[in-house]
Amino acid sequence: MSHLSSTDTDEAGDAAATDELRTGLVEGLVNELQDGVVASHLLPGRDLWVRVTAEAWDAAGRVGRDVLRCSYFCYLSVIDWLPSPFGRSMDSSVDNILEHVAAKDPEPMTHGVTGGETRFQLLARLYDVERHVGVNFKADVPDDTLTMATWTKHFGGANWHEREAFEMFGITFAGHPSLRKLYLPGDFEGYPLRKDFPLLSRMVRPWPGIVDVEGMPGVADDDGGE
Amino acid sequence: MSAVVLADLAYWQVSILRVLGLLAAVLLPAGTIVYLFLFKMMSFMQSRLGPMEAGPYGSMQLLAEVGKWLQKEDLFPNGADRRVFAWAPIVVVASTFIMYTVVPFGPDAWFADIPTGIYFALAVSSVSVIGILMAGWASANKYSLMGGLRSAGQLIAYELPLVLAVLGVVIQAGTMNMQGIVEAQRNGEMFGVGFIGNPYIITQFVGFAVFMIAMQAELTQPPFDMPVAESELVAGYMTEYSGFRFLLFFIGEYATAGAFSAIAAVLFLGGWALPGIGFDADIMNLLGPLVMLTKMMLIVFLVMWFRFTYPRFREDQLQIFAWKYLIPVSLVNIAVTAVLKVAF
Amino acid sequence: MTAISERQQRAYIASQAADMRVNVELETEGMTLNIGPQHPATHGTLRIIVKLDGEQVVAADPVPGYMHRGYEKLTEVRTFPQVNSLINRIDWLGSFANEVPFILAAEQLMDVEAPPRAQWIRTLLFELSRIANVTLFLGDMAVQLGAVTPVFYAFRDREYVLNLIESATGGRFHPNFDRIGGLKDDLPKGWIAETKQVMVKVNAFCDELETLLVGNEIFNLRTRGIGVIPPEVALSYGLSGANLRSSGVDWDNRRDTPVGLVYDKLDWKVWTHPDGDSFARYWVRLQEVREAAKMVIQLCDGLPPGPIMAKVPRIIKVPAGEAWVATENPLGEMGYYVVSKGDLVPFRVKIRSASFNNISIVPWLLRGVYVPDVITILASLYFILGDIDR
Numbered sequence: 037m038s039h040l041s042s043t044d045t046d047e048a049g050d051a052a053a054t055d056e057l058r059t060g061l062v063e064g065l066v067n068e069l070q071d072g073v074v075a076s077h078l079l080p081g082r083d084l085w086v087r088v089t090a091e092a093w094d095a096a097g098r099v100g101r102d103v104l105r106c107s108y109f110c111y112l113s114v115i116d117w118l119p120s121p122f123g124r125s126m127d128s129s130v131d132n133i134l135e136h137v138a139a140k141d142p143e144p145m146t147h148g149v150t151g152g153e154t155r156f157q158l159l160a161r162l163y164d165v166e167r168h169v170g171v172n173f174k175a176d177v178p179d180d181t182l183t184m185a186t187w188t189k190h191f192g193g194a195n196w197h198e199r200e201a202f203e204m205f206g207i208t209f210a211g212h213p214s215l216r217k218l219y220l221p222g223d224f225e226g227y228p229l230r231k232d233f234p235l236l237s238r239m240v241r242p243w244p245g246i247v248d249v250e251g252m253p254g255v256a257d258d259d260g261g262e
Numbered sequence: 263m264s265a266v267v268l269a270d271l272a273y274w275q276v277s278i279l280r281v282l283g284l285l286a287a288v289l290l291p292a293g294t295i296v297y298l299f300l301f302k303m304m305s306f307m308q309s310r311l312g313p314m315e316a317g318p319y320g321s322m323q324l325l326a327e328v329g330k331w332l333q334k335e336d337l338f339p340n341g342a343d344r345r346v347f348a349w350a351p352i353v354v355v356a357s358t359f360i361m362y363t364v365v366p367f368g369p370d371a372w373f374a375d376i377p378t379g380i381y382f383a384l385a386v387s388s389v390s391v392i393g394i395l396m397a398g399w400a401s402a403n404k405y406s407l408m409g410g411l412r413s414a415g416q417l418i419a420y421e422l423p424l425v426l427a428v429l430g431v432v433i434q435a436g437t438m439n440m441q442g443i444v445e446a447q448r449n450g451e452m453f454g455v456g457f458i459g460n461p462y463i464i465t466q467f468v469g470f471a472v473f474m475i476a477m478q479a480e481l482t483q484p485p486f487d488m489p490v491a492e493s494e495l496v497a498g499y500m501t502e503y504s505g506f507r508f509l510l511f512f513i514g515e516y517a518t519a520g521a522f523s524a525i526a527a528v529l530f531l532g533g534w535a536l537p538g539i540g541f542d543a544d545i546m547n548l549l550g551p552l553v554m555l556t557k558m559m560l561i562v563f564l565v566m567w568f569r570f571t572y573p574r575f576r577e578d579q580l581q582i583f584a585w586k587y588l589i590p591v592s593l594v595n596i597a598v599t600a601v602l603k604v605a606f
Numbered sequence: 607m608t609a610i611s612e613r614q615q616r617a618y619i620a621s622q623a624a625d626m627r628v629n630v631e632l633e634t635e636g637m638t639l640n641i642g643p644q645h646p647a648t649h650g651t652l653r654i655i656v657k658l659d660g661e662q663v664v665a666a667d668p669v670p671g672y673m674h675r676g677y678e679k680l681t682e683v684r685t686f687p688q689v690n691s692l693i694n695r696i697d698w699l700g701s702f703a704n705e706v707p708f709i710l711a712a713e714q715l716m717d718v719e720a721p722p723r724a725q726w727i728r729t730l731l732f733e734l735s736r737i738a739n740v741t742l743f744l745g746d747m748a749v750q751l752g753a754v755t756p757v758f759y760a761f762r763d764r765e766y767v768l769n770l771i772e773s774a775t776g777g778r779f780h781p782n783f784d785r786i787g788g789l790k791d792d793l794p795k796g797w798i799a800e801t802k803q804v805m806v807k808v809n810a811f812c813d814e815l816e817t818l819l820v821g822n823e824i825f826n827l828r829t830r831g832i833g834v835i836p837p838e839v840a841l842s843y844g845l846s847g848a849n850l851r852s853s854g855v856d857w858d859n860r861r862d863t864p865v866g867l868v869y870d871k872l873d874w875k876v877w878t879h880p881d882g883d884s885f886a887r888y889w890v891r892l893q894e895v896r897e898a899a900k901m902v903i904q905l906c907d908g909l910p911p912g913p914i915m916a917k918v919p920r921i922i923k924v925p926a927g928e929a930w931v932a933t934e935n936p937l938g939e940m941g942y943y944v945v946s947k948g949d950l951v952p953f954r955v956k957i958r959s960a961s962f963n964n965i966s967i968v969p970w971l972l973r974g975v976y977v978p979d980v981i982t983i984l985a986s987l988y989f990i991l992g993d994i995d996r
Contacts, residue, residue, distance in 0.1 A: 304754075307755060308754070308755050308758035308759070309758060309759065309762055310758060310762075404637060404639050404640075405639075408661070408977070484752050484753070484754075485752065485824050487752060488978070491752060491978070492646060493646050493647050493749060493750045493751075493752065493981055494647055494750075494977060494978055494980070494981040496645065496646060570754060570755050571753070571755065571818075572752075572753060572822065572824050573748060573751035573752045573753035573819070573822065573824050573825050573828060574751060574752030574753075574824070574828075575824060575827070575828070576827075576828060576976060576978045576979065577661075577978070578976070579827055579828075
């Protein structure tokens with residue numbers, strides 16, 4: 037049983053050992069999925085990311101469970117890579133919502149590790165409880181259909197996660213047994229976790245934003261750690 | 263039995279006295295049980311103080327609670343069968359009152375001297391099932407309905423061991439009259455030693471144990487509280503009741519506990535009689551009720567102790583327990599008692 | 607025939623209609639029972655629609671969302687330190703444990719490591735919040751089964767632990783004590799000695815419950831063989847924590863991936879149970895409280911001196927990157943997938959909470975059980991509504 041001490045990346049031996057394990061996982065995936073694996077990213081001793089094509093998503097779940105023996109289904113979610121059109125980042129001195137500025141030109145879309153091409157990216161994590169190693173799967177969701185294959189036939193737990201992704205991002209999962217809304221009322225319109233879905237509380241109340249970060253007078257060094 | 267005190271009074275005066283006495287006999291033990299056990303003993307067992315504000319040590323808490331219930335609105339749920347809904351708690355309480363009528367508290371302190379007293383008491387105790395079914399049905403609530411049905415199933419199942427446990431006592435005493443059973447215990451003797459009589463708890467211990475378990479179930483107290491299971495059925499048939507009608511159910515619950523414990527005290531603990539004082543002594547009309555109250559509280563203490571300690575059965579387990587264990591045990595008890603009765 | 611007055615006619619029609627309604631609802635095909643959203647067994651606002659045949663469940667469909675607060679959206683408009691006070695509210699019984707994985711993820715992205723003393727105190731508070739959380743389960747399970755007394759013992763002894771958390775952090779339920787790079791404050795004076803005394807009480811509480819409940823025949827009758835989850839099903843549904851370990855899967859994030867916490871320096875044991883039923887889940891949790899108490903004492907003894915904050919810039923900008931950190935929270939594996947784009951605010955935070963997965967197995971698990979067992983199973987799975995709905 038290998039113990040992954042993830043914070044100690046300087047321990048070369050430990051890191052190399054887990055590196056081997058994770059490299060093996062990637063190799064196993066490439067063997068099974070062939071062209072399905074688009075990119076992979078490895079932080080030695082920490083974590084592993086694998087991006088697969090949308091077509092290979094279904095197979096990735098099966099291979100992950102049966103071949104890689106990552107039988108523990110951790111979660112499934114979606115990342116919306118579109119930069120927020122509302123300029124909520126506290127770097128901007130102007131809050132677009134507050135100033136009633138029309139949505140500005142979106143910044144160019146940038147993707148995280150393993151890259152990406154489309155706006156939505158599926159994100160799922162499988163884990164092997166015996167070797168204590170996990171894989172983060174990613175897959176680009178086709179922009180035109182927003183439809184992906186379901187994982188419910190591989191993992192029972194995917195049911196609720198896919199329902200959540202469906203109501204929050206509007207991604208459809210082909211073959212899901214009952215793709216209904218999970219949290220929201222049935223007649224709710226819109227997809228709340230998409231970046232272009234406005235957060236109403238931000239519309240009605242000014243953004244305290246950077247003011248909070250600067251700290252109150254007199255307690256300036258409270259959590260500064262100087 | 264001579265009715266010395268009551269002999270000079272007219273029939274209507276006696277009747278009024280008896281009604282007042284019955285009210286006292288039903289409400290006083292019920293109130294004592296609620297304060298002593300439900301408020302205080304439960305709290306102490308659970309490492310807390312319980313009510314402390316109303317009166318000294320919270321002794322007036324019960325009055326405050328009653329006042330609160332009386333003020334509340336008398337609610338009828340939508341779709342309820344109003345008439346049945348309104349009558350159900352009264353039926354439950356009435357059965358309790360009638361049960362008390364045959365319990366003797368002294369040589370003359372009884373309400374009705376029926377030759378088949380114990381038979382009568384057990385028969386009318388089942389009437390409360392009808393009230394509970396009425397409540398469960400009329401509430402137009404699924405939880406209530408399930409509670410009512412569970413209750414009916416449970417009460418019918420535990421009626422049998424209850425009656426069978428009593429049968430042993432009846433065989434030994436040779437009478438079904440409650441006063442007669444007290445007398446038989448007082449005048450009986452164990453192996454020639456007769457100074458405390460022969461309380462049947464000793465010779466009929468199996469019967470006593472079965473009676474106590476069945477009584478716990480009849481009272482729907484944990485571990486047999488499936489019908490009211492507040493964590494799943496949200497108090498079952500009582501869910502929709504409020505105010506005065508809930509109060510009636512509440513009184514019914516604890517007054518029935520008092521009534522069953524009174525019957526148990528008569529059957530197994532020797533009733534109101536005290537050794538050393540004559541059976542017909544007038545003083546026993548005053549002491550007898552006190553003796554009875556003490557014995558009742560002892561029995562209710564046991565009931566409540568189990569109640570606060572055990573988790574509840576599921577109802578198939580509860581039925582299995584009644585039909586597979588309690589009833590065979592009490593049948594064996596009857597057989598053994600009958601054989602011994604004939605032998606000695 | 608006598609004429610019927612209009613009022614009588616109306617009453618007759620109304621009563622017929624009422625009968626019809628009742629008959630439709632109670633037809634022998636089965637009954638749909640709505641457990642919740644307000645029901646004592648759901649301790650929160652979980653709603654479960656069960657279709658019954660008699661008292662047997664034919665199908666169960668949990669409906670969460672009555673408490674959905676949209677934390678994943680809210681985190682996108684808050685700075686990293688601000689998110690910390692938000693995620694306290696996810697599992698409100700063990701709040702401190704919610705903060706730790708998020709802070710660790712942020713630290714991982716910033717490549718900051720908390721000083722050893724901060725790591726020890728984090729672990730200490732983490733285990734205290736586990737005790738505060740799981741003791742309540744130990745009492746609550748009993749009350750769901752009808753034993754009213756243990757829950758009062760649980761509340762009594764949990765209070766000591768909450769007092770400890772309060773005196774160290776200033777918050778009973780929502781400490782908001784963890785900071786990127788360390789902790790807000792050091793421990794107060796005399797706290798260590800007091801903590802050790804409280805752990806004696808916690809151990810006594812566990813013994814008390816073991817004699818009062820675990821050895822009780824009725825408790826065994828009600829929980830053994832009820833709601834059995836085989837290990838492969840548990841893994842497929844992503845069950846974690848004690849729910850998974852009671853199915854015989856020997857996996858504990860604390861032992862196997864001790865990210866940023868000092869579990870590898872302690873002497874303790876991961877308990878598993880082969881049965882996978884409600885009893886196993888209760889038993890494993892009971893042992894976990896004992897282990898936690900044991901760990902707290904060791905942590906108190908081994909607490910190293912030193913600073914409690916690493917050098918962190920005052921305005922925290924987390925470098926671009928993605929990180930996944932999960933810890934073994936009281937309810938199970940809790941993890942945060944943090945995507946940062948080098949801003950003050952996280953770009954996306956996926957909150958993987960334990961109860962969400964633990965409850966998603968309910969439709970599978972409740973098929974064919976009796977209504978009282980629904981309550982047993984729900985109680986033994988142990989969920990916190992805030993942890994499901996986030």
